[in-house]
Structure formats: structure tokens, C-alpha cells
Amino acid sequence: MSIGLIGKKVGMTRIFNEEGVAVAVTVIDISDNVFLQKKTSEKDGYTAVQVGFGEQKESRLNRAKLGHLKANGSAPKKKILEFRLENDDQLPEVAHPGLDLFDEGQWVDVIGTSKGKGFQGVMRRHNFHGQPQAHGHMMHRRTGGIGAGTDPGRVWKGKAMPGRQGTDHKTIQNLKIVQKRPDDNVILVSGAVPGANGGYVVIRPAKKKEGPVRNLKAGAAKAAEPAAAEETTES
Numbered sequence: 001m002s003i004g005l006i007g008k009k010v011g012m013t014r015i016f017n018e019e020g021v022a023v024a025v026t027v028i029d030i031s032d033n034v035f036l037q038k039k040t041s042e043k044d045g046y047t048a049v050q051v052g053f054g055e056q057k058e059s060r061l062n063r064a065k066l067g068h069l070k071a072n073g074s075a076p077k078k079k080i081l082e083f084r085l086e087n088d089d090q091l092p093e094v095a096h097p098g099l100d101l102f103d104e105g106q107w108v109d110v111i112g113t114s115k116g117k118g119f120q121g122v123m124r125r126h127n128f129h130g131q132p133q134a135h136g137h138m139m140h141r142r143t144g145g146i147g148a149g150t151d152p153g154r155v156w157k158g159k160a161m162p163g164r165q166g167t168d169h170k171t172i173q174n175l176k177i178v179q180k181r182p183d184d185n186v187i188l189v190s191g192a193v194p195g196a197n198g199g200y201v202v203i204r205p206a207k208k209k210e211g212p213v214r215n216l217k218a219g220a221a222k223a224a225e226p227a228a229a230e231e232t233t234e235s
Contacts, residue, residue: 003083003090004204005030005097006053009112010186011197015179025178026193028110028201031185033098036072036080038091047085049092053200054078079200099180102187107206109173112194117165126160170194174206 010027017023036050056078058066069076085091102108122128122143131139143162148155172193179188193201 002205003049003085003092003097003101004051004081004202005033005101006051006079006081007033007187007201007203008054009193009195009197009199009201012192015188017178023178023190024192025188025190026110027186027188028193028203029184029186030098030203034074034077034096035092036069036074036077039082040088040091042088047088047091048082049085050080050082051097052077052080081202083204098185099182099187102177102180102203102205104177104180106177107174107209108177108189109171109204109206110175110189110193110201111169111171111204112199112201114166114168114170114194115196116167119163120165121162122160125162125165128160174209
């Protein structure tokens with residue numbers, strides 16, 4: 001796994017690309033990321049780096065988490081996330097990851113918690129068509145038959161029923177970083193990402209699309225030389 005960042009969803013807007021086409025983007029603030037701890041295979045049994053984000057009051061953290069942060073020389077953080085790496089050579093030397101971790105045009109995955117919709121019926125939750133709306137009919141938006149009878153005599157597990165909708169852990173894959181704005185410490189990602197404005201998201205290099213290799217050893221993160229594109233011939 002590659003190192004990612006924690007961010008806060010600011011909202012959505014649109015920008016115009018070089019061709020003059022309007023592109024819907026989500027603005028994500030990543031200004032307060034910091035590397036808290038670096039775990040090595042020799043000491044911890046695996047290689048990973050912990051990333052912290054967001055200032056928090058000491059009174060809102062338990063003693064274990066507060067002691068861990070102070071031991072690593074960090075102020076109280078609201079969000080802590082760990083990214084596993086393949087080996088110790090990938091551990092960064094910089095302390096504050098930022099916009100240099102990603103490039104414009106790079107593909108990323110964004111992870112967040114979707115908006116909560118509360119208790120919903122089957123028409124909204126599962127896109128049921130609904131029952132007849134004629135006068136005298138009493139089913140309308142209700143579920144209808146759920147399949148119980150002599151055989152099997154029970155309701156199958158996983159049956160689409162009314163219930164809580166939303167607040168699910170969602171990963172949106174293969175979004176493109178359209179623009180970086182260093183003055184505001186935000187990145188603009190194409191399309192929509194899970195959650196409401198002000199919610200926390202995780203941004204990581206896309207797993208299904210290759211991206212640049214990062215070198216975090218020499219202070220600023222730099223992209224390695226891109227691999228030469230394979231030549232294709234028309235049949």
C-alpha cells in the first residue's frame with residue numbers, strides 16, 4: 001500500500017479545463033497532515049506510517065491516545081490513520097506530508113462515510129417500483145410479500161426490507177486530481193466523494209491504476225520518471 005492523506009471535504013464546485021469544458025470537482029482540505037509514527041519490521045513486525053489530522057482538545061482524548069501522541073512529539077489529533085508499506089525503504093523522512101504527495105492528473109481513491117438518510121422504506125432504500133396507487137388499494141409504498149410460506153417457511157437472509165440507509169463506509173475509485181492549490185492547501189478531485197461537507201475522507205493512490213513512485217527521503221516529495229508508454233500498432 002502507498003502512503004495517503006487524511007482530508008476534510010469542503011464542498012463541490014466546477015472548473016473549466018483547457019478545452020473549456022466544465023468539470024465537476026470536490027474540494028478537499030489537506031492542510032493539517034503530519035506523520036506521527038514510523039513502524040519498522042524489526043521493531044514492530046511490519047512496516048507502516050501513522051498519519052494524524054485535525055487539531056483536538058486534550059480533554060476529548062483518552063490517556064492512552066494522548067500518551068501516544070505526546071510520546072511522538074505531536075499535538076492532540078482528531079484523526080489517526082495507519083498506512084502499511086511493503087518494506088522499511090519506503091518509510092518517509094519528511095514530517096509533514098502535503099500537496100507534494102500527489103500530482104495533478106494522478107488517479108486516486110477516496111474513502112469516506114456516506115450521508116445518513118435515517119430509516120427508509122423499500123422504495124427509497126432499494127428502488128422498489130411500489131404497489132398500485134388506485135383508490136381502495138392499501139399497499140402503495142409498502143413492501144408486499146416477502147416470500148415466507150410452507151417452504152421454506154421463513155424469510156431468507158439478506159431480503160430487501162425497510163431499514164437504516166446511509167452512514168456506510170464507501171470507497172470511490174479512480175478519481176482524478178484535476179488541480180492543486182498550494183496557497184489554500186486544497187486539492188480538487190473530479191466527481192463526488194462520500195459524505196457531507198465538513199466530513200473526513202482518506203485520499204490514497206489508486207489501486208487499479210498505476211501512479212508515480214514517491215521519493216520522500218530527500219525532503220520534498222518528487223515523482224519518479226514515468227514509465228515509457230508501450231507502443232501499440234494498428235492491426
